[in-house]
Amino acid sequence: MLQHFLSGARWNDDAVRDRVATWAVDRLGDLNVVLVVDETGDEKSSTDAVGAARQYSGALGGVGLCQVAVHLSYATPTGHTLIDRRLFLPSAWAADEERRELAGVREEVMFASKPQLAIDMLARLPEDGVTDAWVAADEFYGGRETRTAIRHVAYRYVIAVKTDHRVTTPASTSTVIDLVKRLPARSWQRLRTGSGTKGDRHYDWAMIDVFADGTPNRHQAGQSTLLVRRHRYTGTLSFYRCWSATPRPLHELVSVVCRRWRIEEDFQAAKGLAGLDQGQVTSWTSWHRWSLISMIAYALLAITTSLERSGTTQSAQVEFVPVSCRELVKLLRQFTLPRPRQDIDPEHALRWSVWRRRHQYQAATCHRRWNEVTAASIT
Template identity: 55%
Template sequence: MTTYQEQVAVEATIAEREWTAALGAVTGRITDCFGRREPRAPAREMCEAMLMEQDTRNCWTLAEALGHSGTHRLQHFLSRAGVDHDTARDRIAMWTAGELADGQAVLVVDETGDEKSSADCVGAARQYSGALGGIGLCQVAVHLTYATARGHAPIDRALCLGADWAADEERRLLTGVPDDIEFATKPQLAAAMLQRVRALGIPARWLAGDEVYGGLELRRTARTLGFDYVLAVRADHRVDTAVGRLTVTELAARVPKRNWMRMRTGHSPKGDRHYDWAMLDIRSNDTPDGRDTPGGQDAGHSVVLVRRHRYTRELSFYRCHSVAPVAPVALASLVDVVCRRRRVEKDFQLAKGVAGLDQGQTTSWNSWMRWTLISMPATAVLAVTHARTTIAAPPGHRLIPPSVREILRLLRITALPSPRRDREHVLHWSAWRRHHQHQAAEAHRRWNNITAAATA
């Protein structure tokens, strides 16, 4: 046992050193994005407080954990302070990609919803969210994750404003939505993020996403920008083949039994996961203008990738394109991209579970942008720390490599400050919370009386 503990002690020391260096590097990149000196300290404090061991994360709980006497500093930072959050977002993304980059980096696009209790929050509406498991009052945002063999972390996000919401001038004015922000579909938001990635020079080869992002518009944008893609499509998606136009389900039914290949697609403590795979040639319909070869053939190669569950025989379909000719050996590369697509789900779990992504009680455009801006580097720095620690630590003795959450547990006893919990401070915040809750209840009561009298 002593040997195991010594190994963990080494990892804890390395994680502390790497966390301190990474946090200093990323905050140093965005120093000049703040109009004044005052917002800089809350930004770093919030980044650390997001990862403290707490039940919930909002302005009240973060301010209490940091030892503040009230929420005014954090609320000023979120809503009113001069912060160039777009430039900060870009610099955080470049730093994250620079730390994790490899030659086969995958950009994974997906959306998630955050349940809200009030329709006054920017973008909040009754809409479908997979995170909620159905339709509910929520904010939905499209996120972009950067995934490589070294690690993965979110590098961009865009809030979805529904068509009705985006056209409501009163709501836009009340929540401070900029005039240049208009209604855009999820694939259009994803396309804008891909364009930013290219403009920033972030190295990435692949784009991956679920069925929402498998449409013609985004596929053509990806190819215009020079990305190969592996995008999920619905079972009734139609493709052009040498024998005519077929649905992907009809195409899969033509695969001979001997042409299915069983491949390992992941590993967990319970064992390896295996699926059966097949790859079928199709004709491209998303070639950007002027990109055809002189012979009239589409540049690169387009295929449909079919995944079949070993036991249930359930099928999943992925439309793929690569600028390199696809030989049988390339099946492993495409399957690897499909597996990396799951990383965005892990990022959502981490960002929501330990970095407060969905817990900010933000109502305005600025506060949403800045709350997510703080959650994003908190998650990214944690991912980079995990990558550096895993590489630097000596091989373990009958120990599996530490997970990101395990690294966080070590950081909470080494590098991260502990939430303030002395008796005087706790009593102060108990009184502060109850007083403000009383004021809020009184305000609601008065408003209800006014509206009741007006409708009588």
């Protein structure tokens, strides 16, 4: 039955994808939107699976036999979820007519690089009403072609670039690593970029105005900035090419950088909770349908979690860690997903959930306090 649903049933998965994306956008809102692009790989045991080849995957930690897909995450201050994906078809696959036919690859599908797949997903969003957003991505997507295409669809961007990336200032043209060496000490500003179980995270940041490159025809130059992040202990540097139509403050650019990591959380949860990487399928249609129903399941969890967090009021005496997708799945398995059992006590399950979240909060608070003490002693 499932195989027929994935490969033989007549239904339009593209239309379903569009409806799910619209539903997610409506629930998460359209303020302070960051569209995050990244790819993830799923290990395979055979090249029979569509797109499977020996290629690099960060999820595998190197080169291996895997499928790689580029995903798009929609992130706002209230929550985030995956809303689109594209399977990467290596050039050897795209040129092999026999393999294409066996895997059911559509005739109109041609070879496209990962940045081109990302551009294709972003270009669809204005039609769905997403007209004001930042785009965030790692350095693999930092090429001029990608950045120009983002400006074509009227989005802003904060995209990581390599240390040998060249920029032009009113004074000179140089690599970003050489440019930052000439920065005076007063250019750096320390900002809090988030908090974890071990305490708050702080980095030093600097902004440098640079000339815009890749400006589309009949477009204004806008405001182009190089954003630099420095680890306060190791001194490790990271660079981000930023563009917007008007000048933006440092804290807003830093916020976009921080929210880029939301897609990593989406990958982890979608694979661990919704089976995104567990599809035992080999054809083009089956892959797209399996990934779609996994995305739908994860979107339901992610948005329900977001709504639960925004609607929960906590007392001043007792505090909890925010409810997570994993915690929500535990409760669903207790009350909804399995057949009800006579020995399940709903009150006990809810009390156990409250106890677990309260003690997680207390443990995280202790970690933060200890981190503050050790940080103060180092400085």
